Amino acid sequence: MSSPRDRDGDGFEDGRPAGWQEPAHLGGEPAPGTPAPQDPPGPDTPPAAGSTGSTAADGAGWQPAGWDLPAVEPDRPGLPSAAPAPAPAPTPWPADEPVTKDDPAAGRPRRGLGSLFGGRSRDDDLRKEPVDDDRPDAESYPVPAPDPTDPFGTLAWARQWGWIPSDGTSPQDAELVPLIQSAPVRPGREDRPSRVLRGRGDGLDLVAFDIASPVGRDWVSTHAVTAAPLLGSVPAFRLSPARLWRHGTGGLLQVPSPDPEFDRRWVLLTAEDGPQVRRLVADPLVRQSLLGTDDGDEIWTAAGFLAAVRPDPNRPQLIEHHARLLAAIAGALAAAG
Template structure:
């Protein structure tokens, strides 16, 4: 049991301990409604002098660095000494300086910027280099031609008639153009009718170009078929005229369906891989057609292709054909195949 002396010693007696109050760092008032007492000492030895020393208006103790730094406006500091203010209890956090509001746009150094002595108009009208290929380097074409990149030029109607630039490409190498109705184009009609693709009765040769490449005289043209009021290119043909008698033969990919051999004989080759992919048919067996199957350059050229062409002989020509219209790359491809086949025929003659 406690005695009155113990109560007087602990200060819990109503009469003797009437002046007791709750510690200031707990933020409470005296039970009797008196004024708050002095603030409790902080662990670091500092004391709170009064309500004005705490930003939040509370006398509760906070560890150093607990408060956020004061908000600083984005404006330059005024000249002169800053107004006197009580030192903060903790040093404010370092904040980066505000970025300038009106910053000029970045531009590369003058040394990095490409300079040109020609005005922009002249740069737009500079001619491109011509298409180069198997038959030699390309030549520049004037700025007035179609495809120079001049935005102010009007659409050229000839571009619609030459969608792949075959005629323009041929002109750069000095080839001669024709519409298929010239006197020298008359043999092409017989070549079209003998094609292994069985063209229609009204199909004809058009968009003819003549020139020389790979050591051969070449003629390239489209087989066109009438559709409505116009014509549509169905096949591209490149042919080389040959001198002397050439046996009738047909060299076709094995994956293509043949419309009938017409009594032609199949000529085997010494290469099983070649016989698996290609079929050589001839009207009669002989040293010339045997030479085609045995020539290593012919087999190498055909085995290196995509098996999409057919080669045949008729009307004094050796020709190669592929579906779709002619284009510069196709003419070059056919020229390589024809050079190998014509070379084999000449070696066996």
């Protein structure tokens, strides 16, 4: 009886059957009677019949079918290489483009900005008007670019109506500094008047200017003020929208009006009650003028001025709007004086 380790009787040598040899492609010697291996076929040699594999070009050995993948970028004659698309040209400013007769607004000058409190602007109506192609002024012409120092055309508007401009540093402009410091918008100590204009409007002598605040090395317009100098004694008061937060109102009295709707939207504060402030909120023109706004202005008296302020740079429509409010309030104060 033989044990599992005894293989001599079974024809095995070292655990392998007698005459067993490593295959030639694994590095073994060919068995006796086995033909010598031939050179691997070249790339142009067709595969043998029934073959399912392939041989590498360098003769490294047998490889499964599909092992040799095509190159990443094969040479394809007749197809030019793709070039990167050029960057698009920058869009020119509208002011650099000529206006032709095909434009409905060609040959028509702009007649002012849009409404300050919403609604359609006059330019919208102009674009809907029919265009006469036979008119003599329908030739194309360049549109001038806006002046960066006067983006709203305020200076051009002032010169048209005979107002006098100033840079805010003249001796006459020094009287505006106390008015700025008394404004209900909490100005800074270094705030100064800027872009000052003086003229007449709605029967009043008016001065319109910006409150300029220092920002770094430059000055920025933060508020627009229109003021009218007052003659005689006028009590100090503040007319503010009820929706705005108010500061520095300690010791001031609130004067009610006969109109609940007005009291819901506006607040009149004064240091001393009297017939002039009572007349102010009782005047129907004053209430109508204030109720017809967007509740964005504050009105106050100080330093001999009646003034209106709004957090916005000055522009022609805003000056005209403030002038109407100041004219109504000044008329009510004069009637009660």
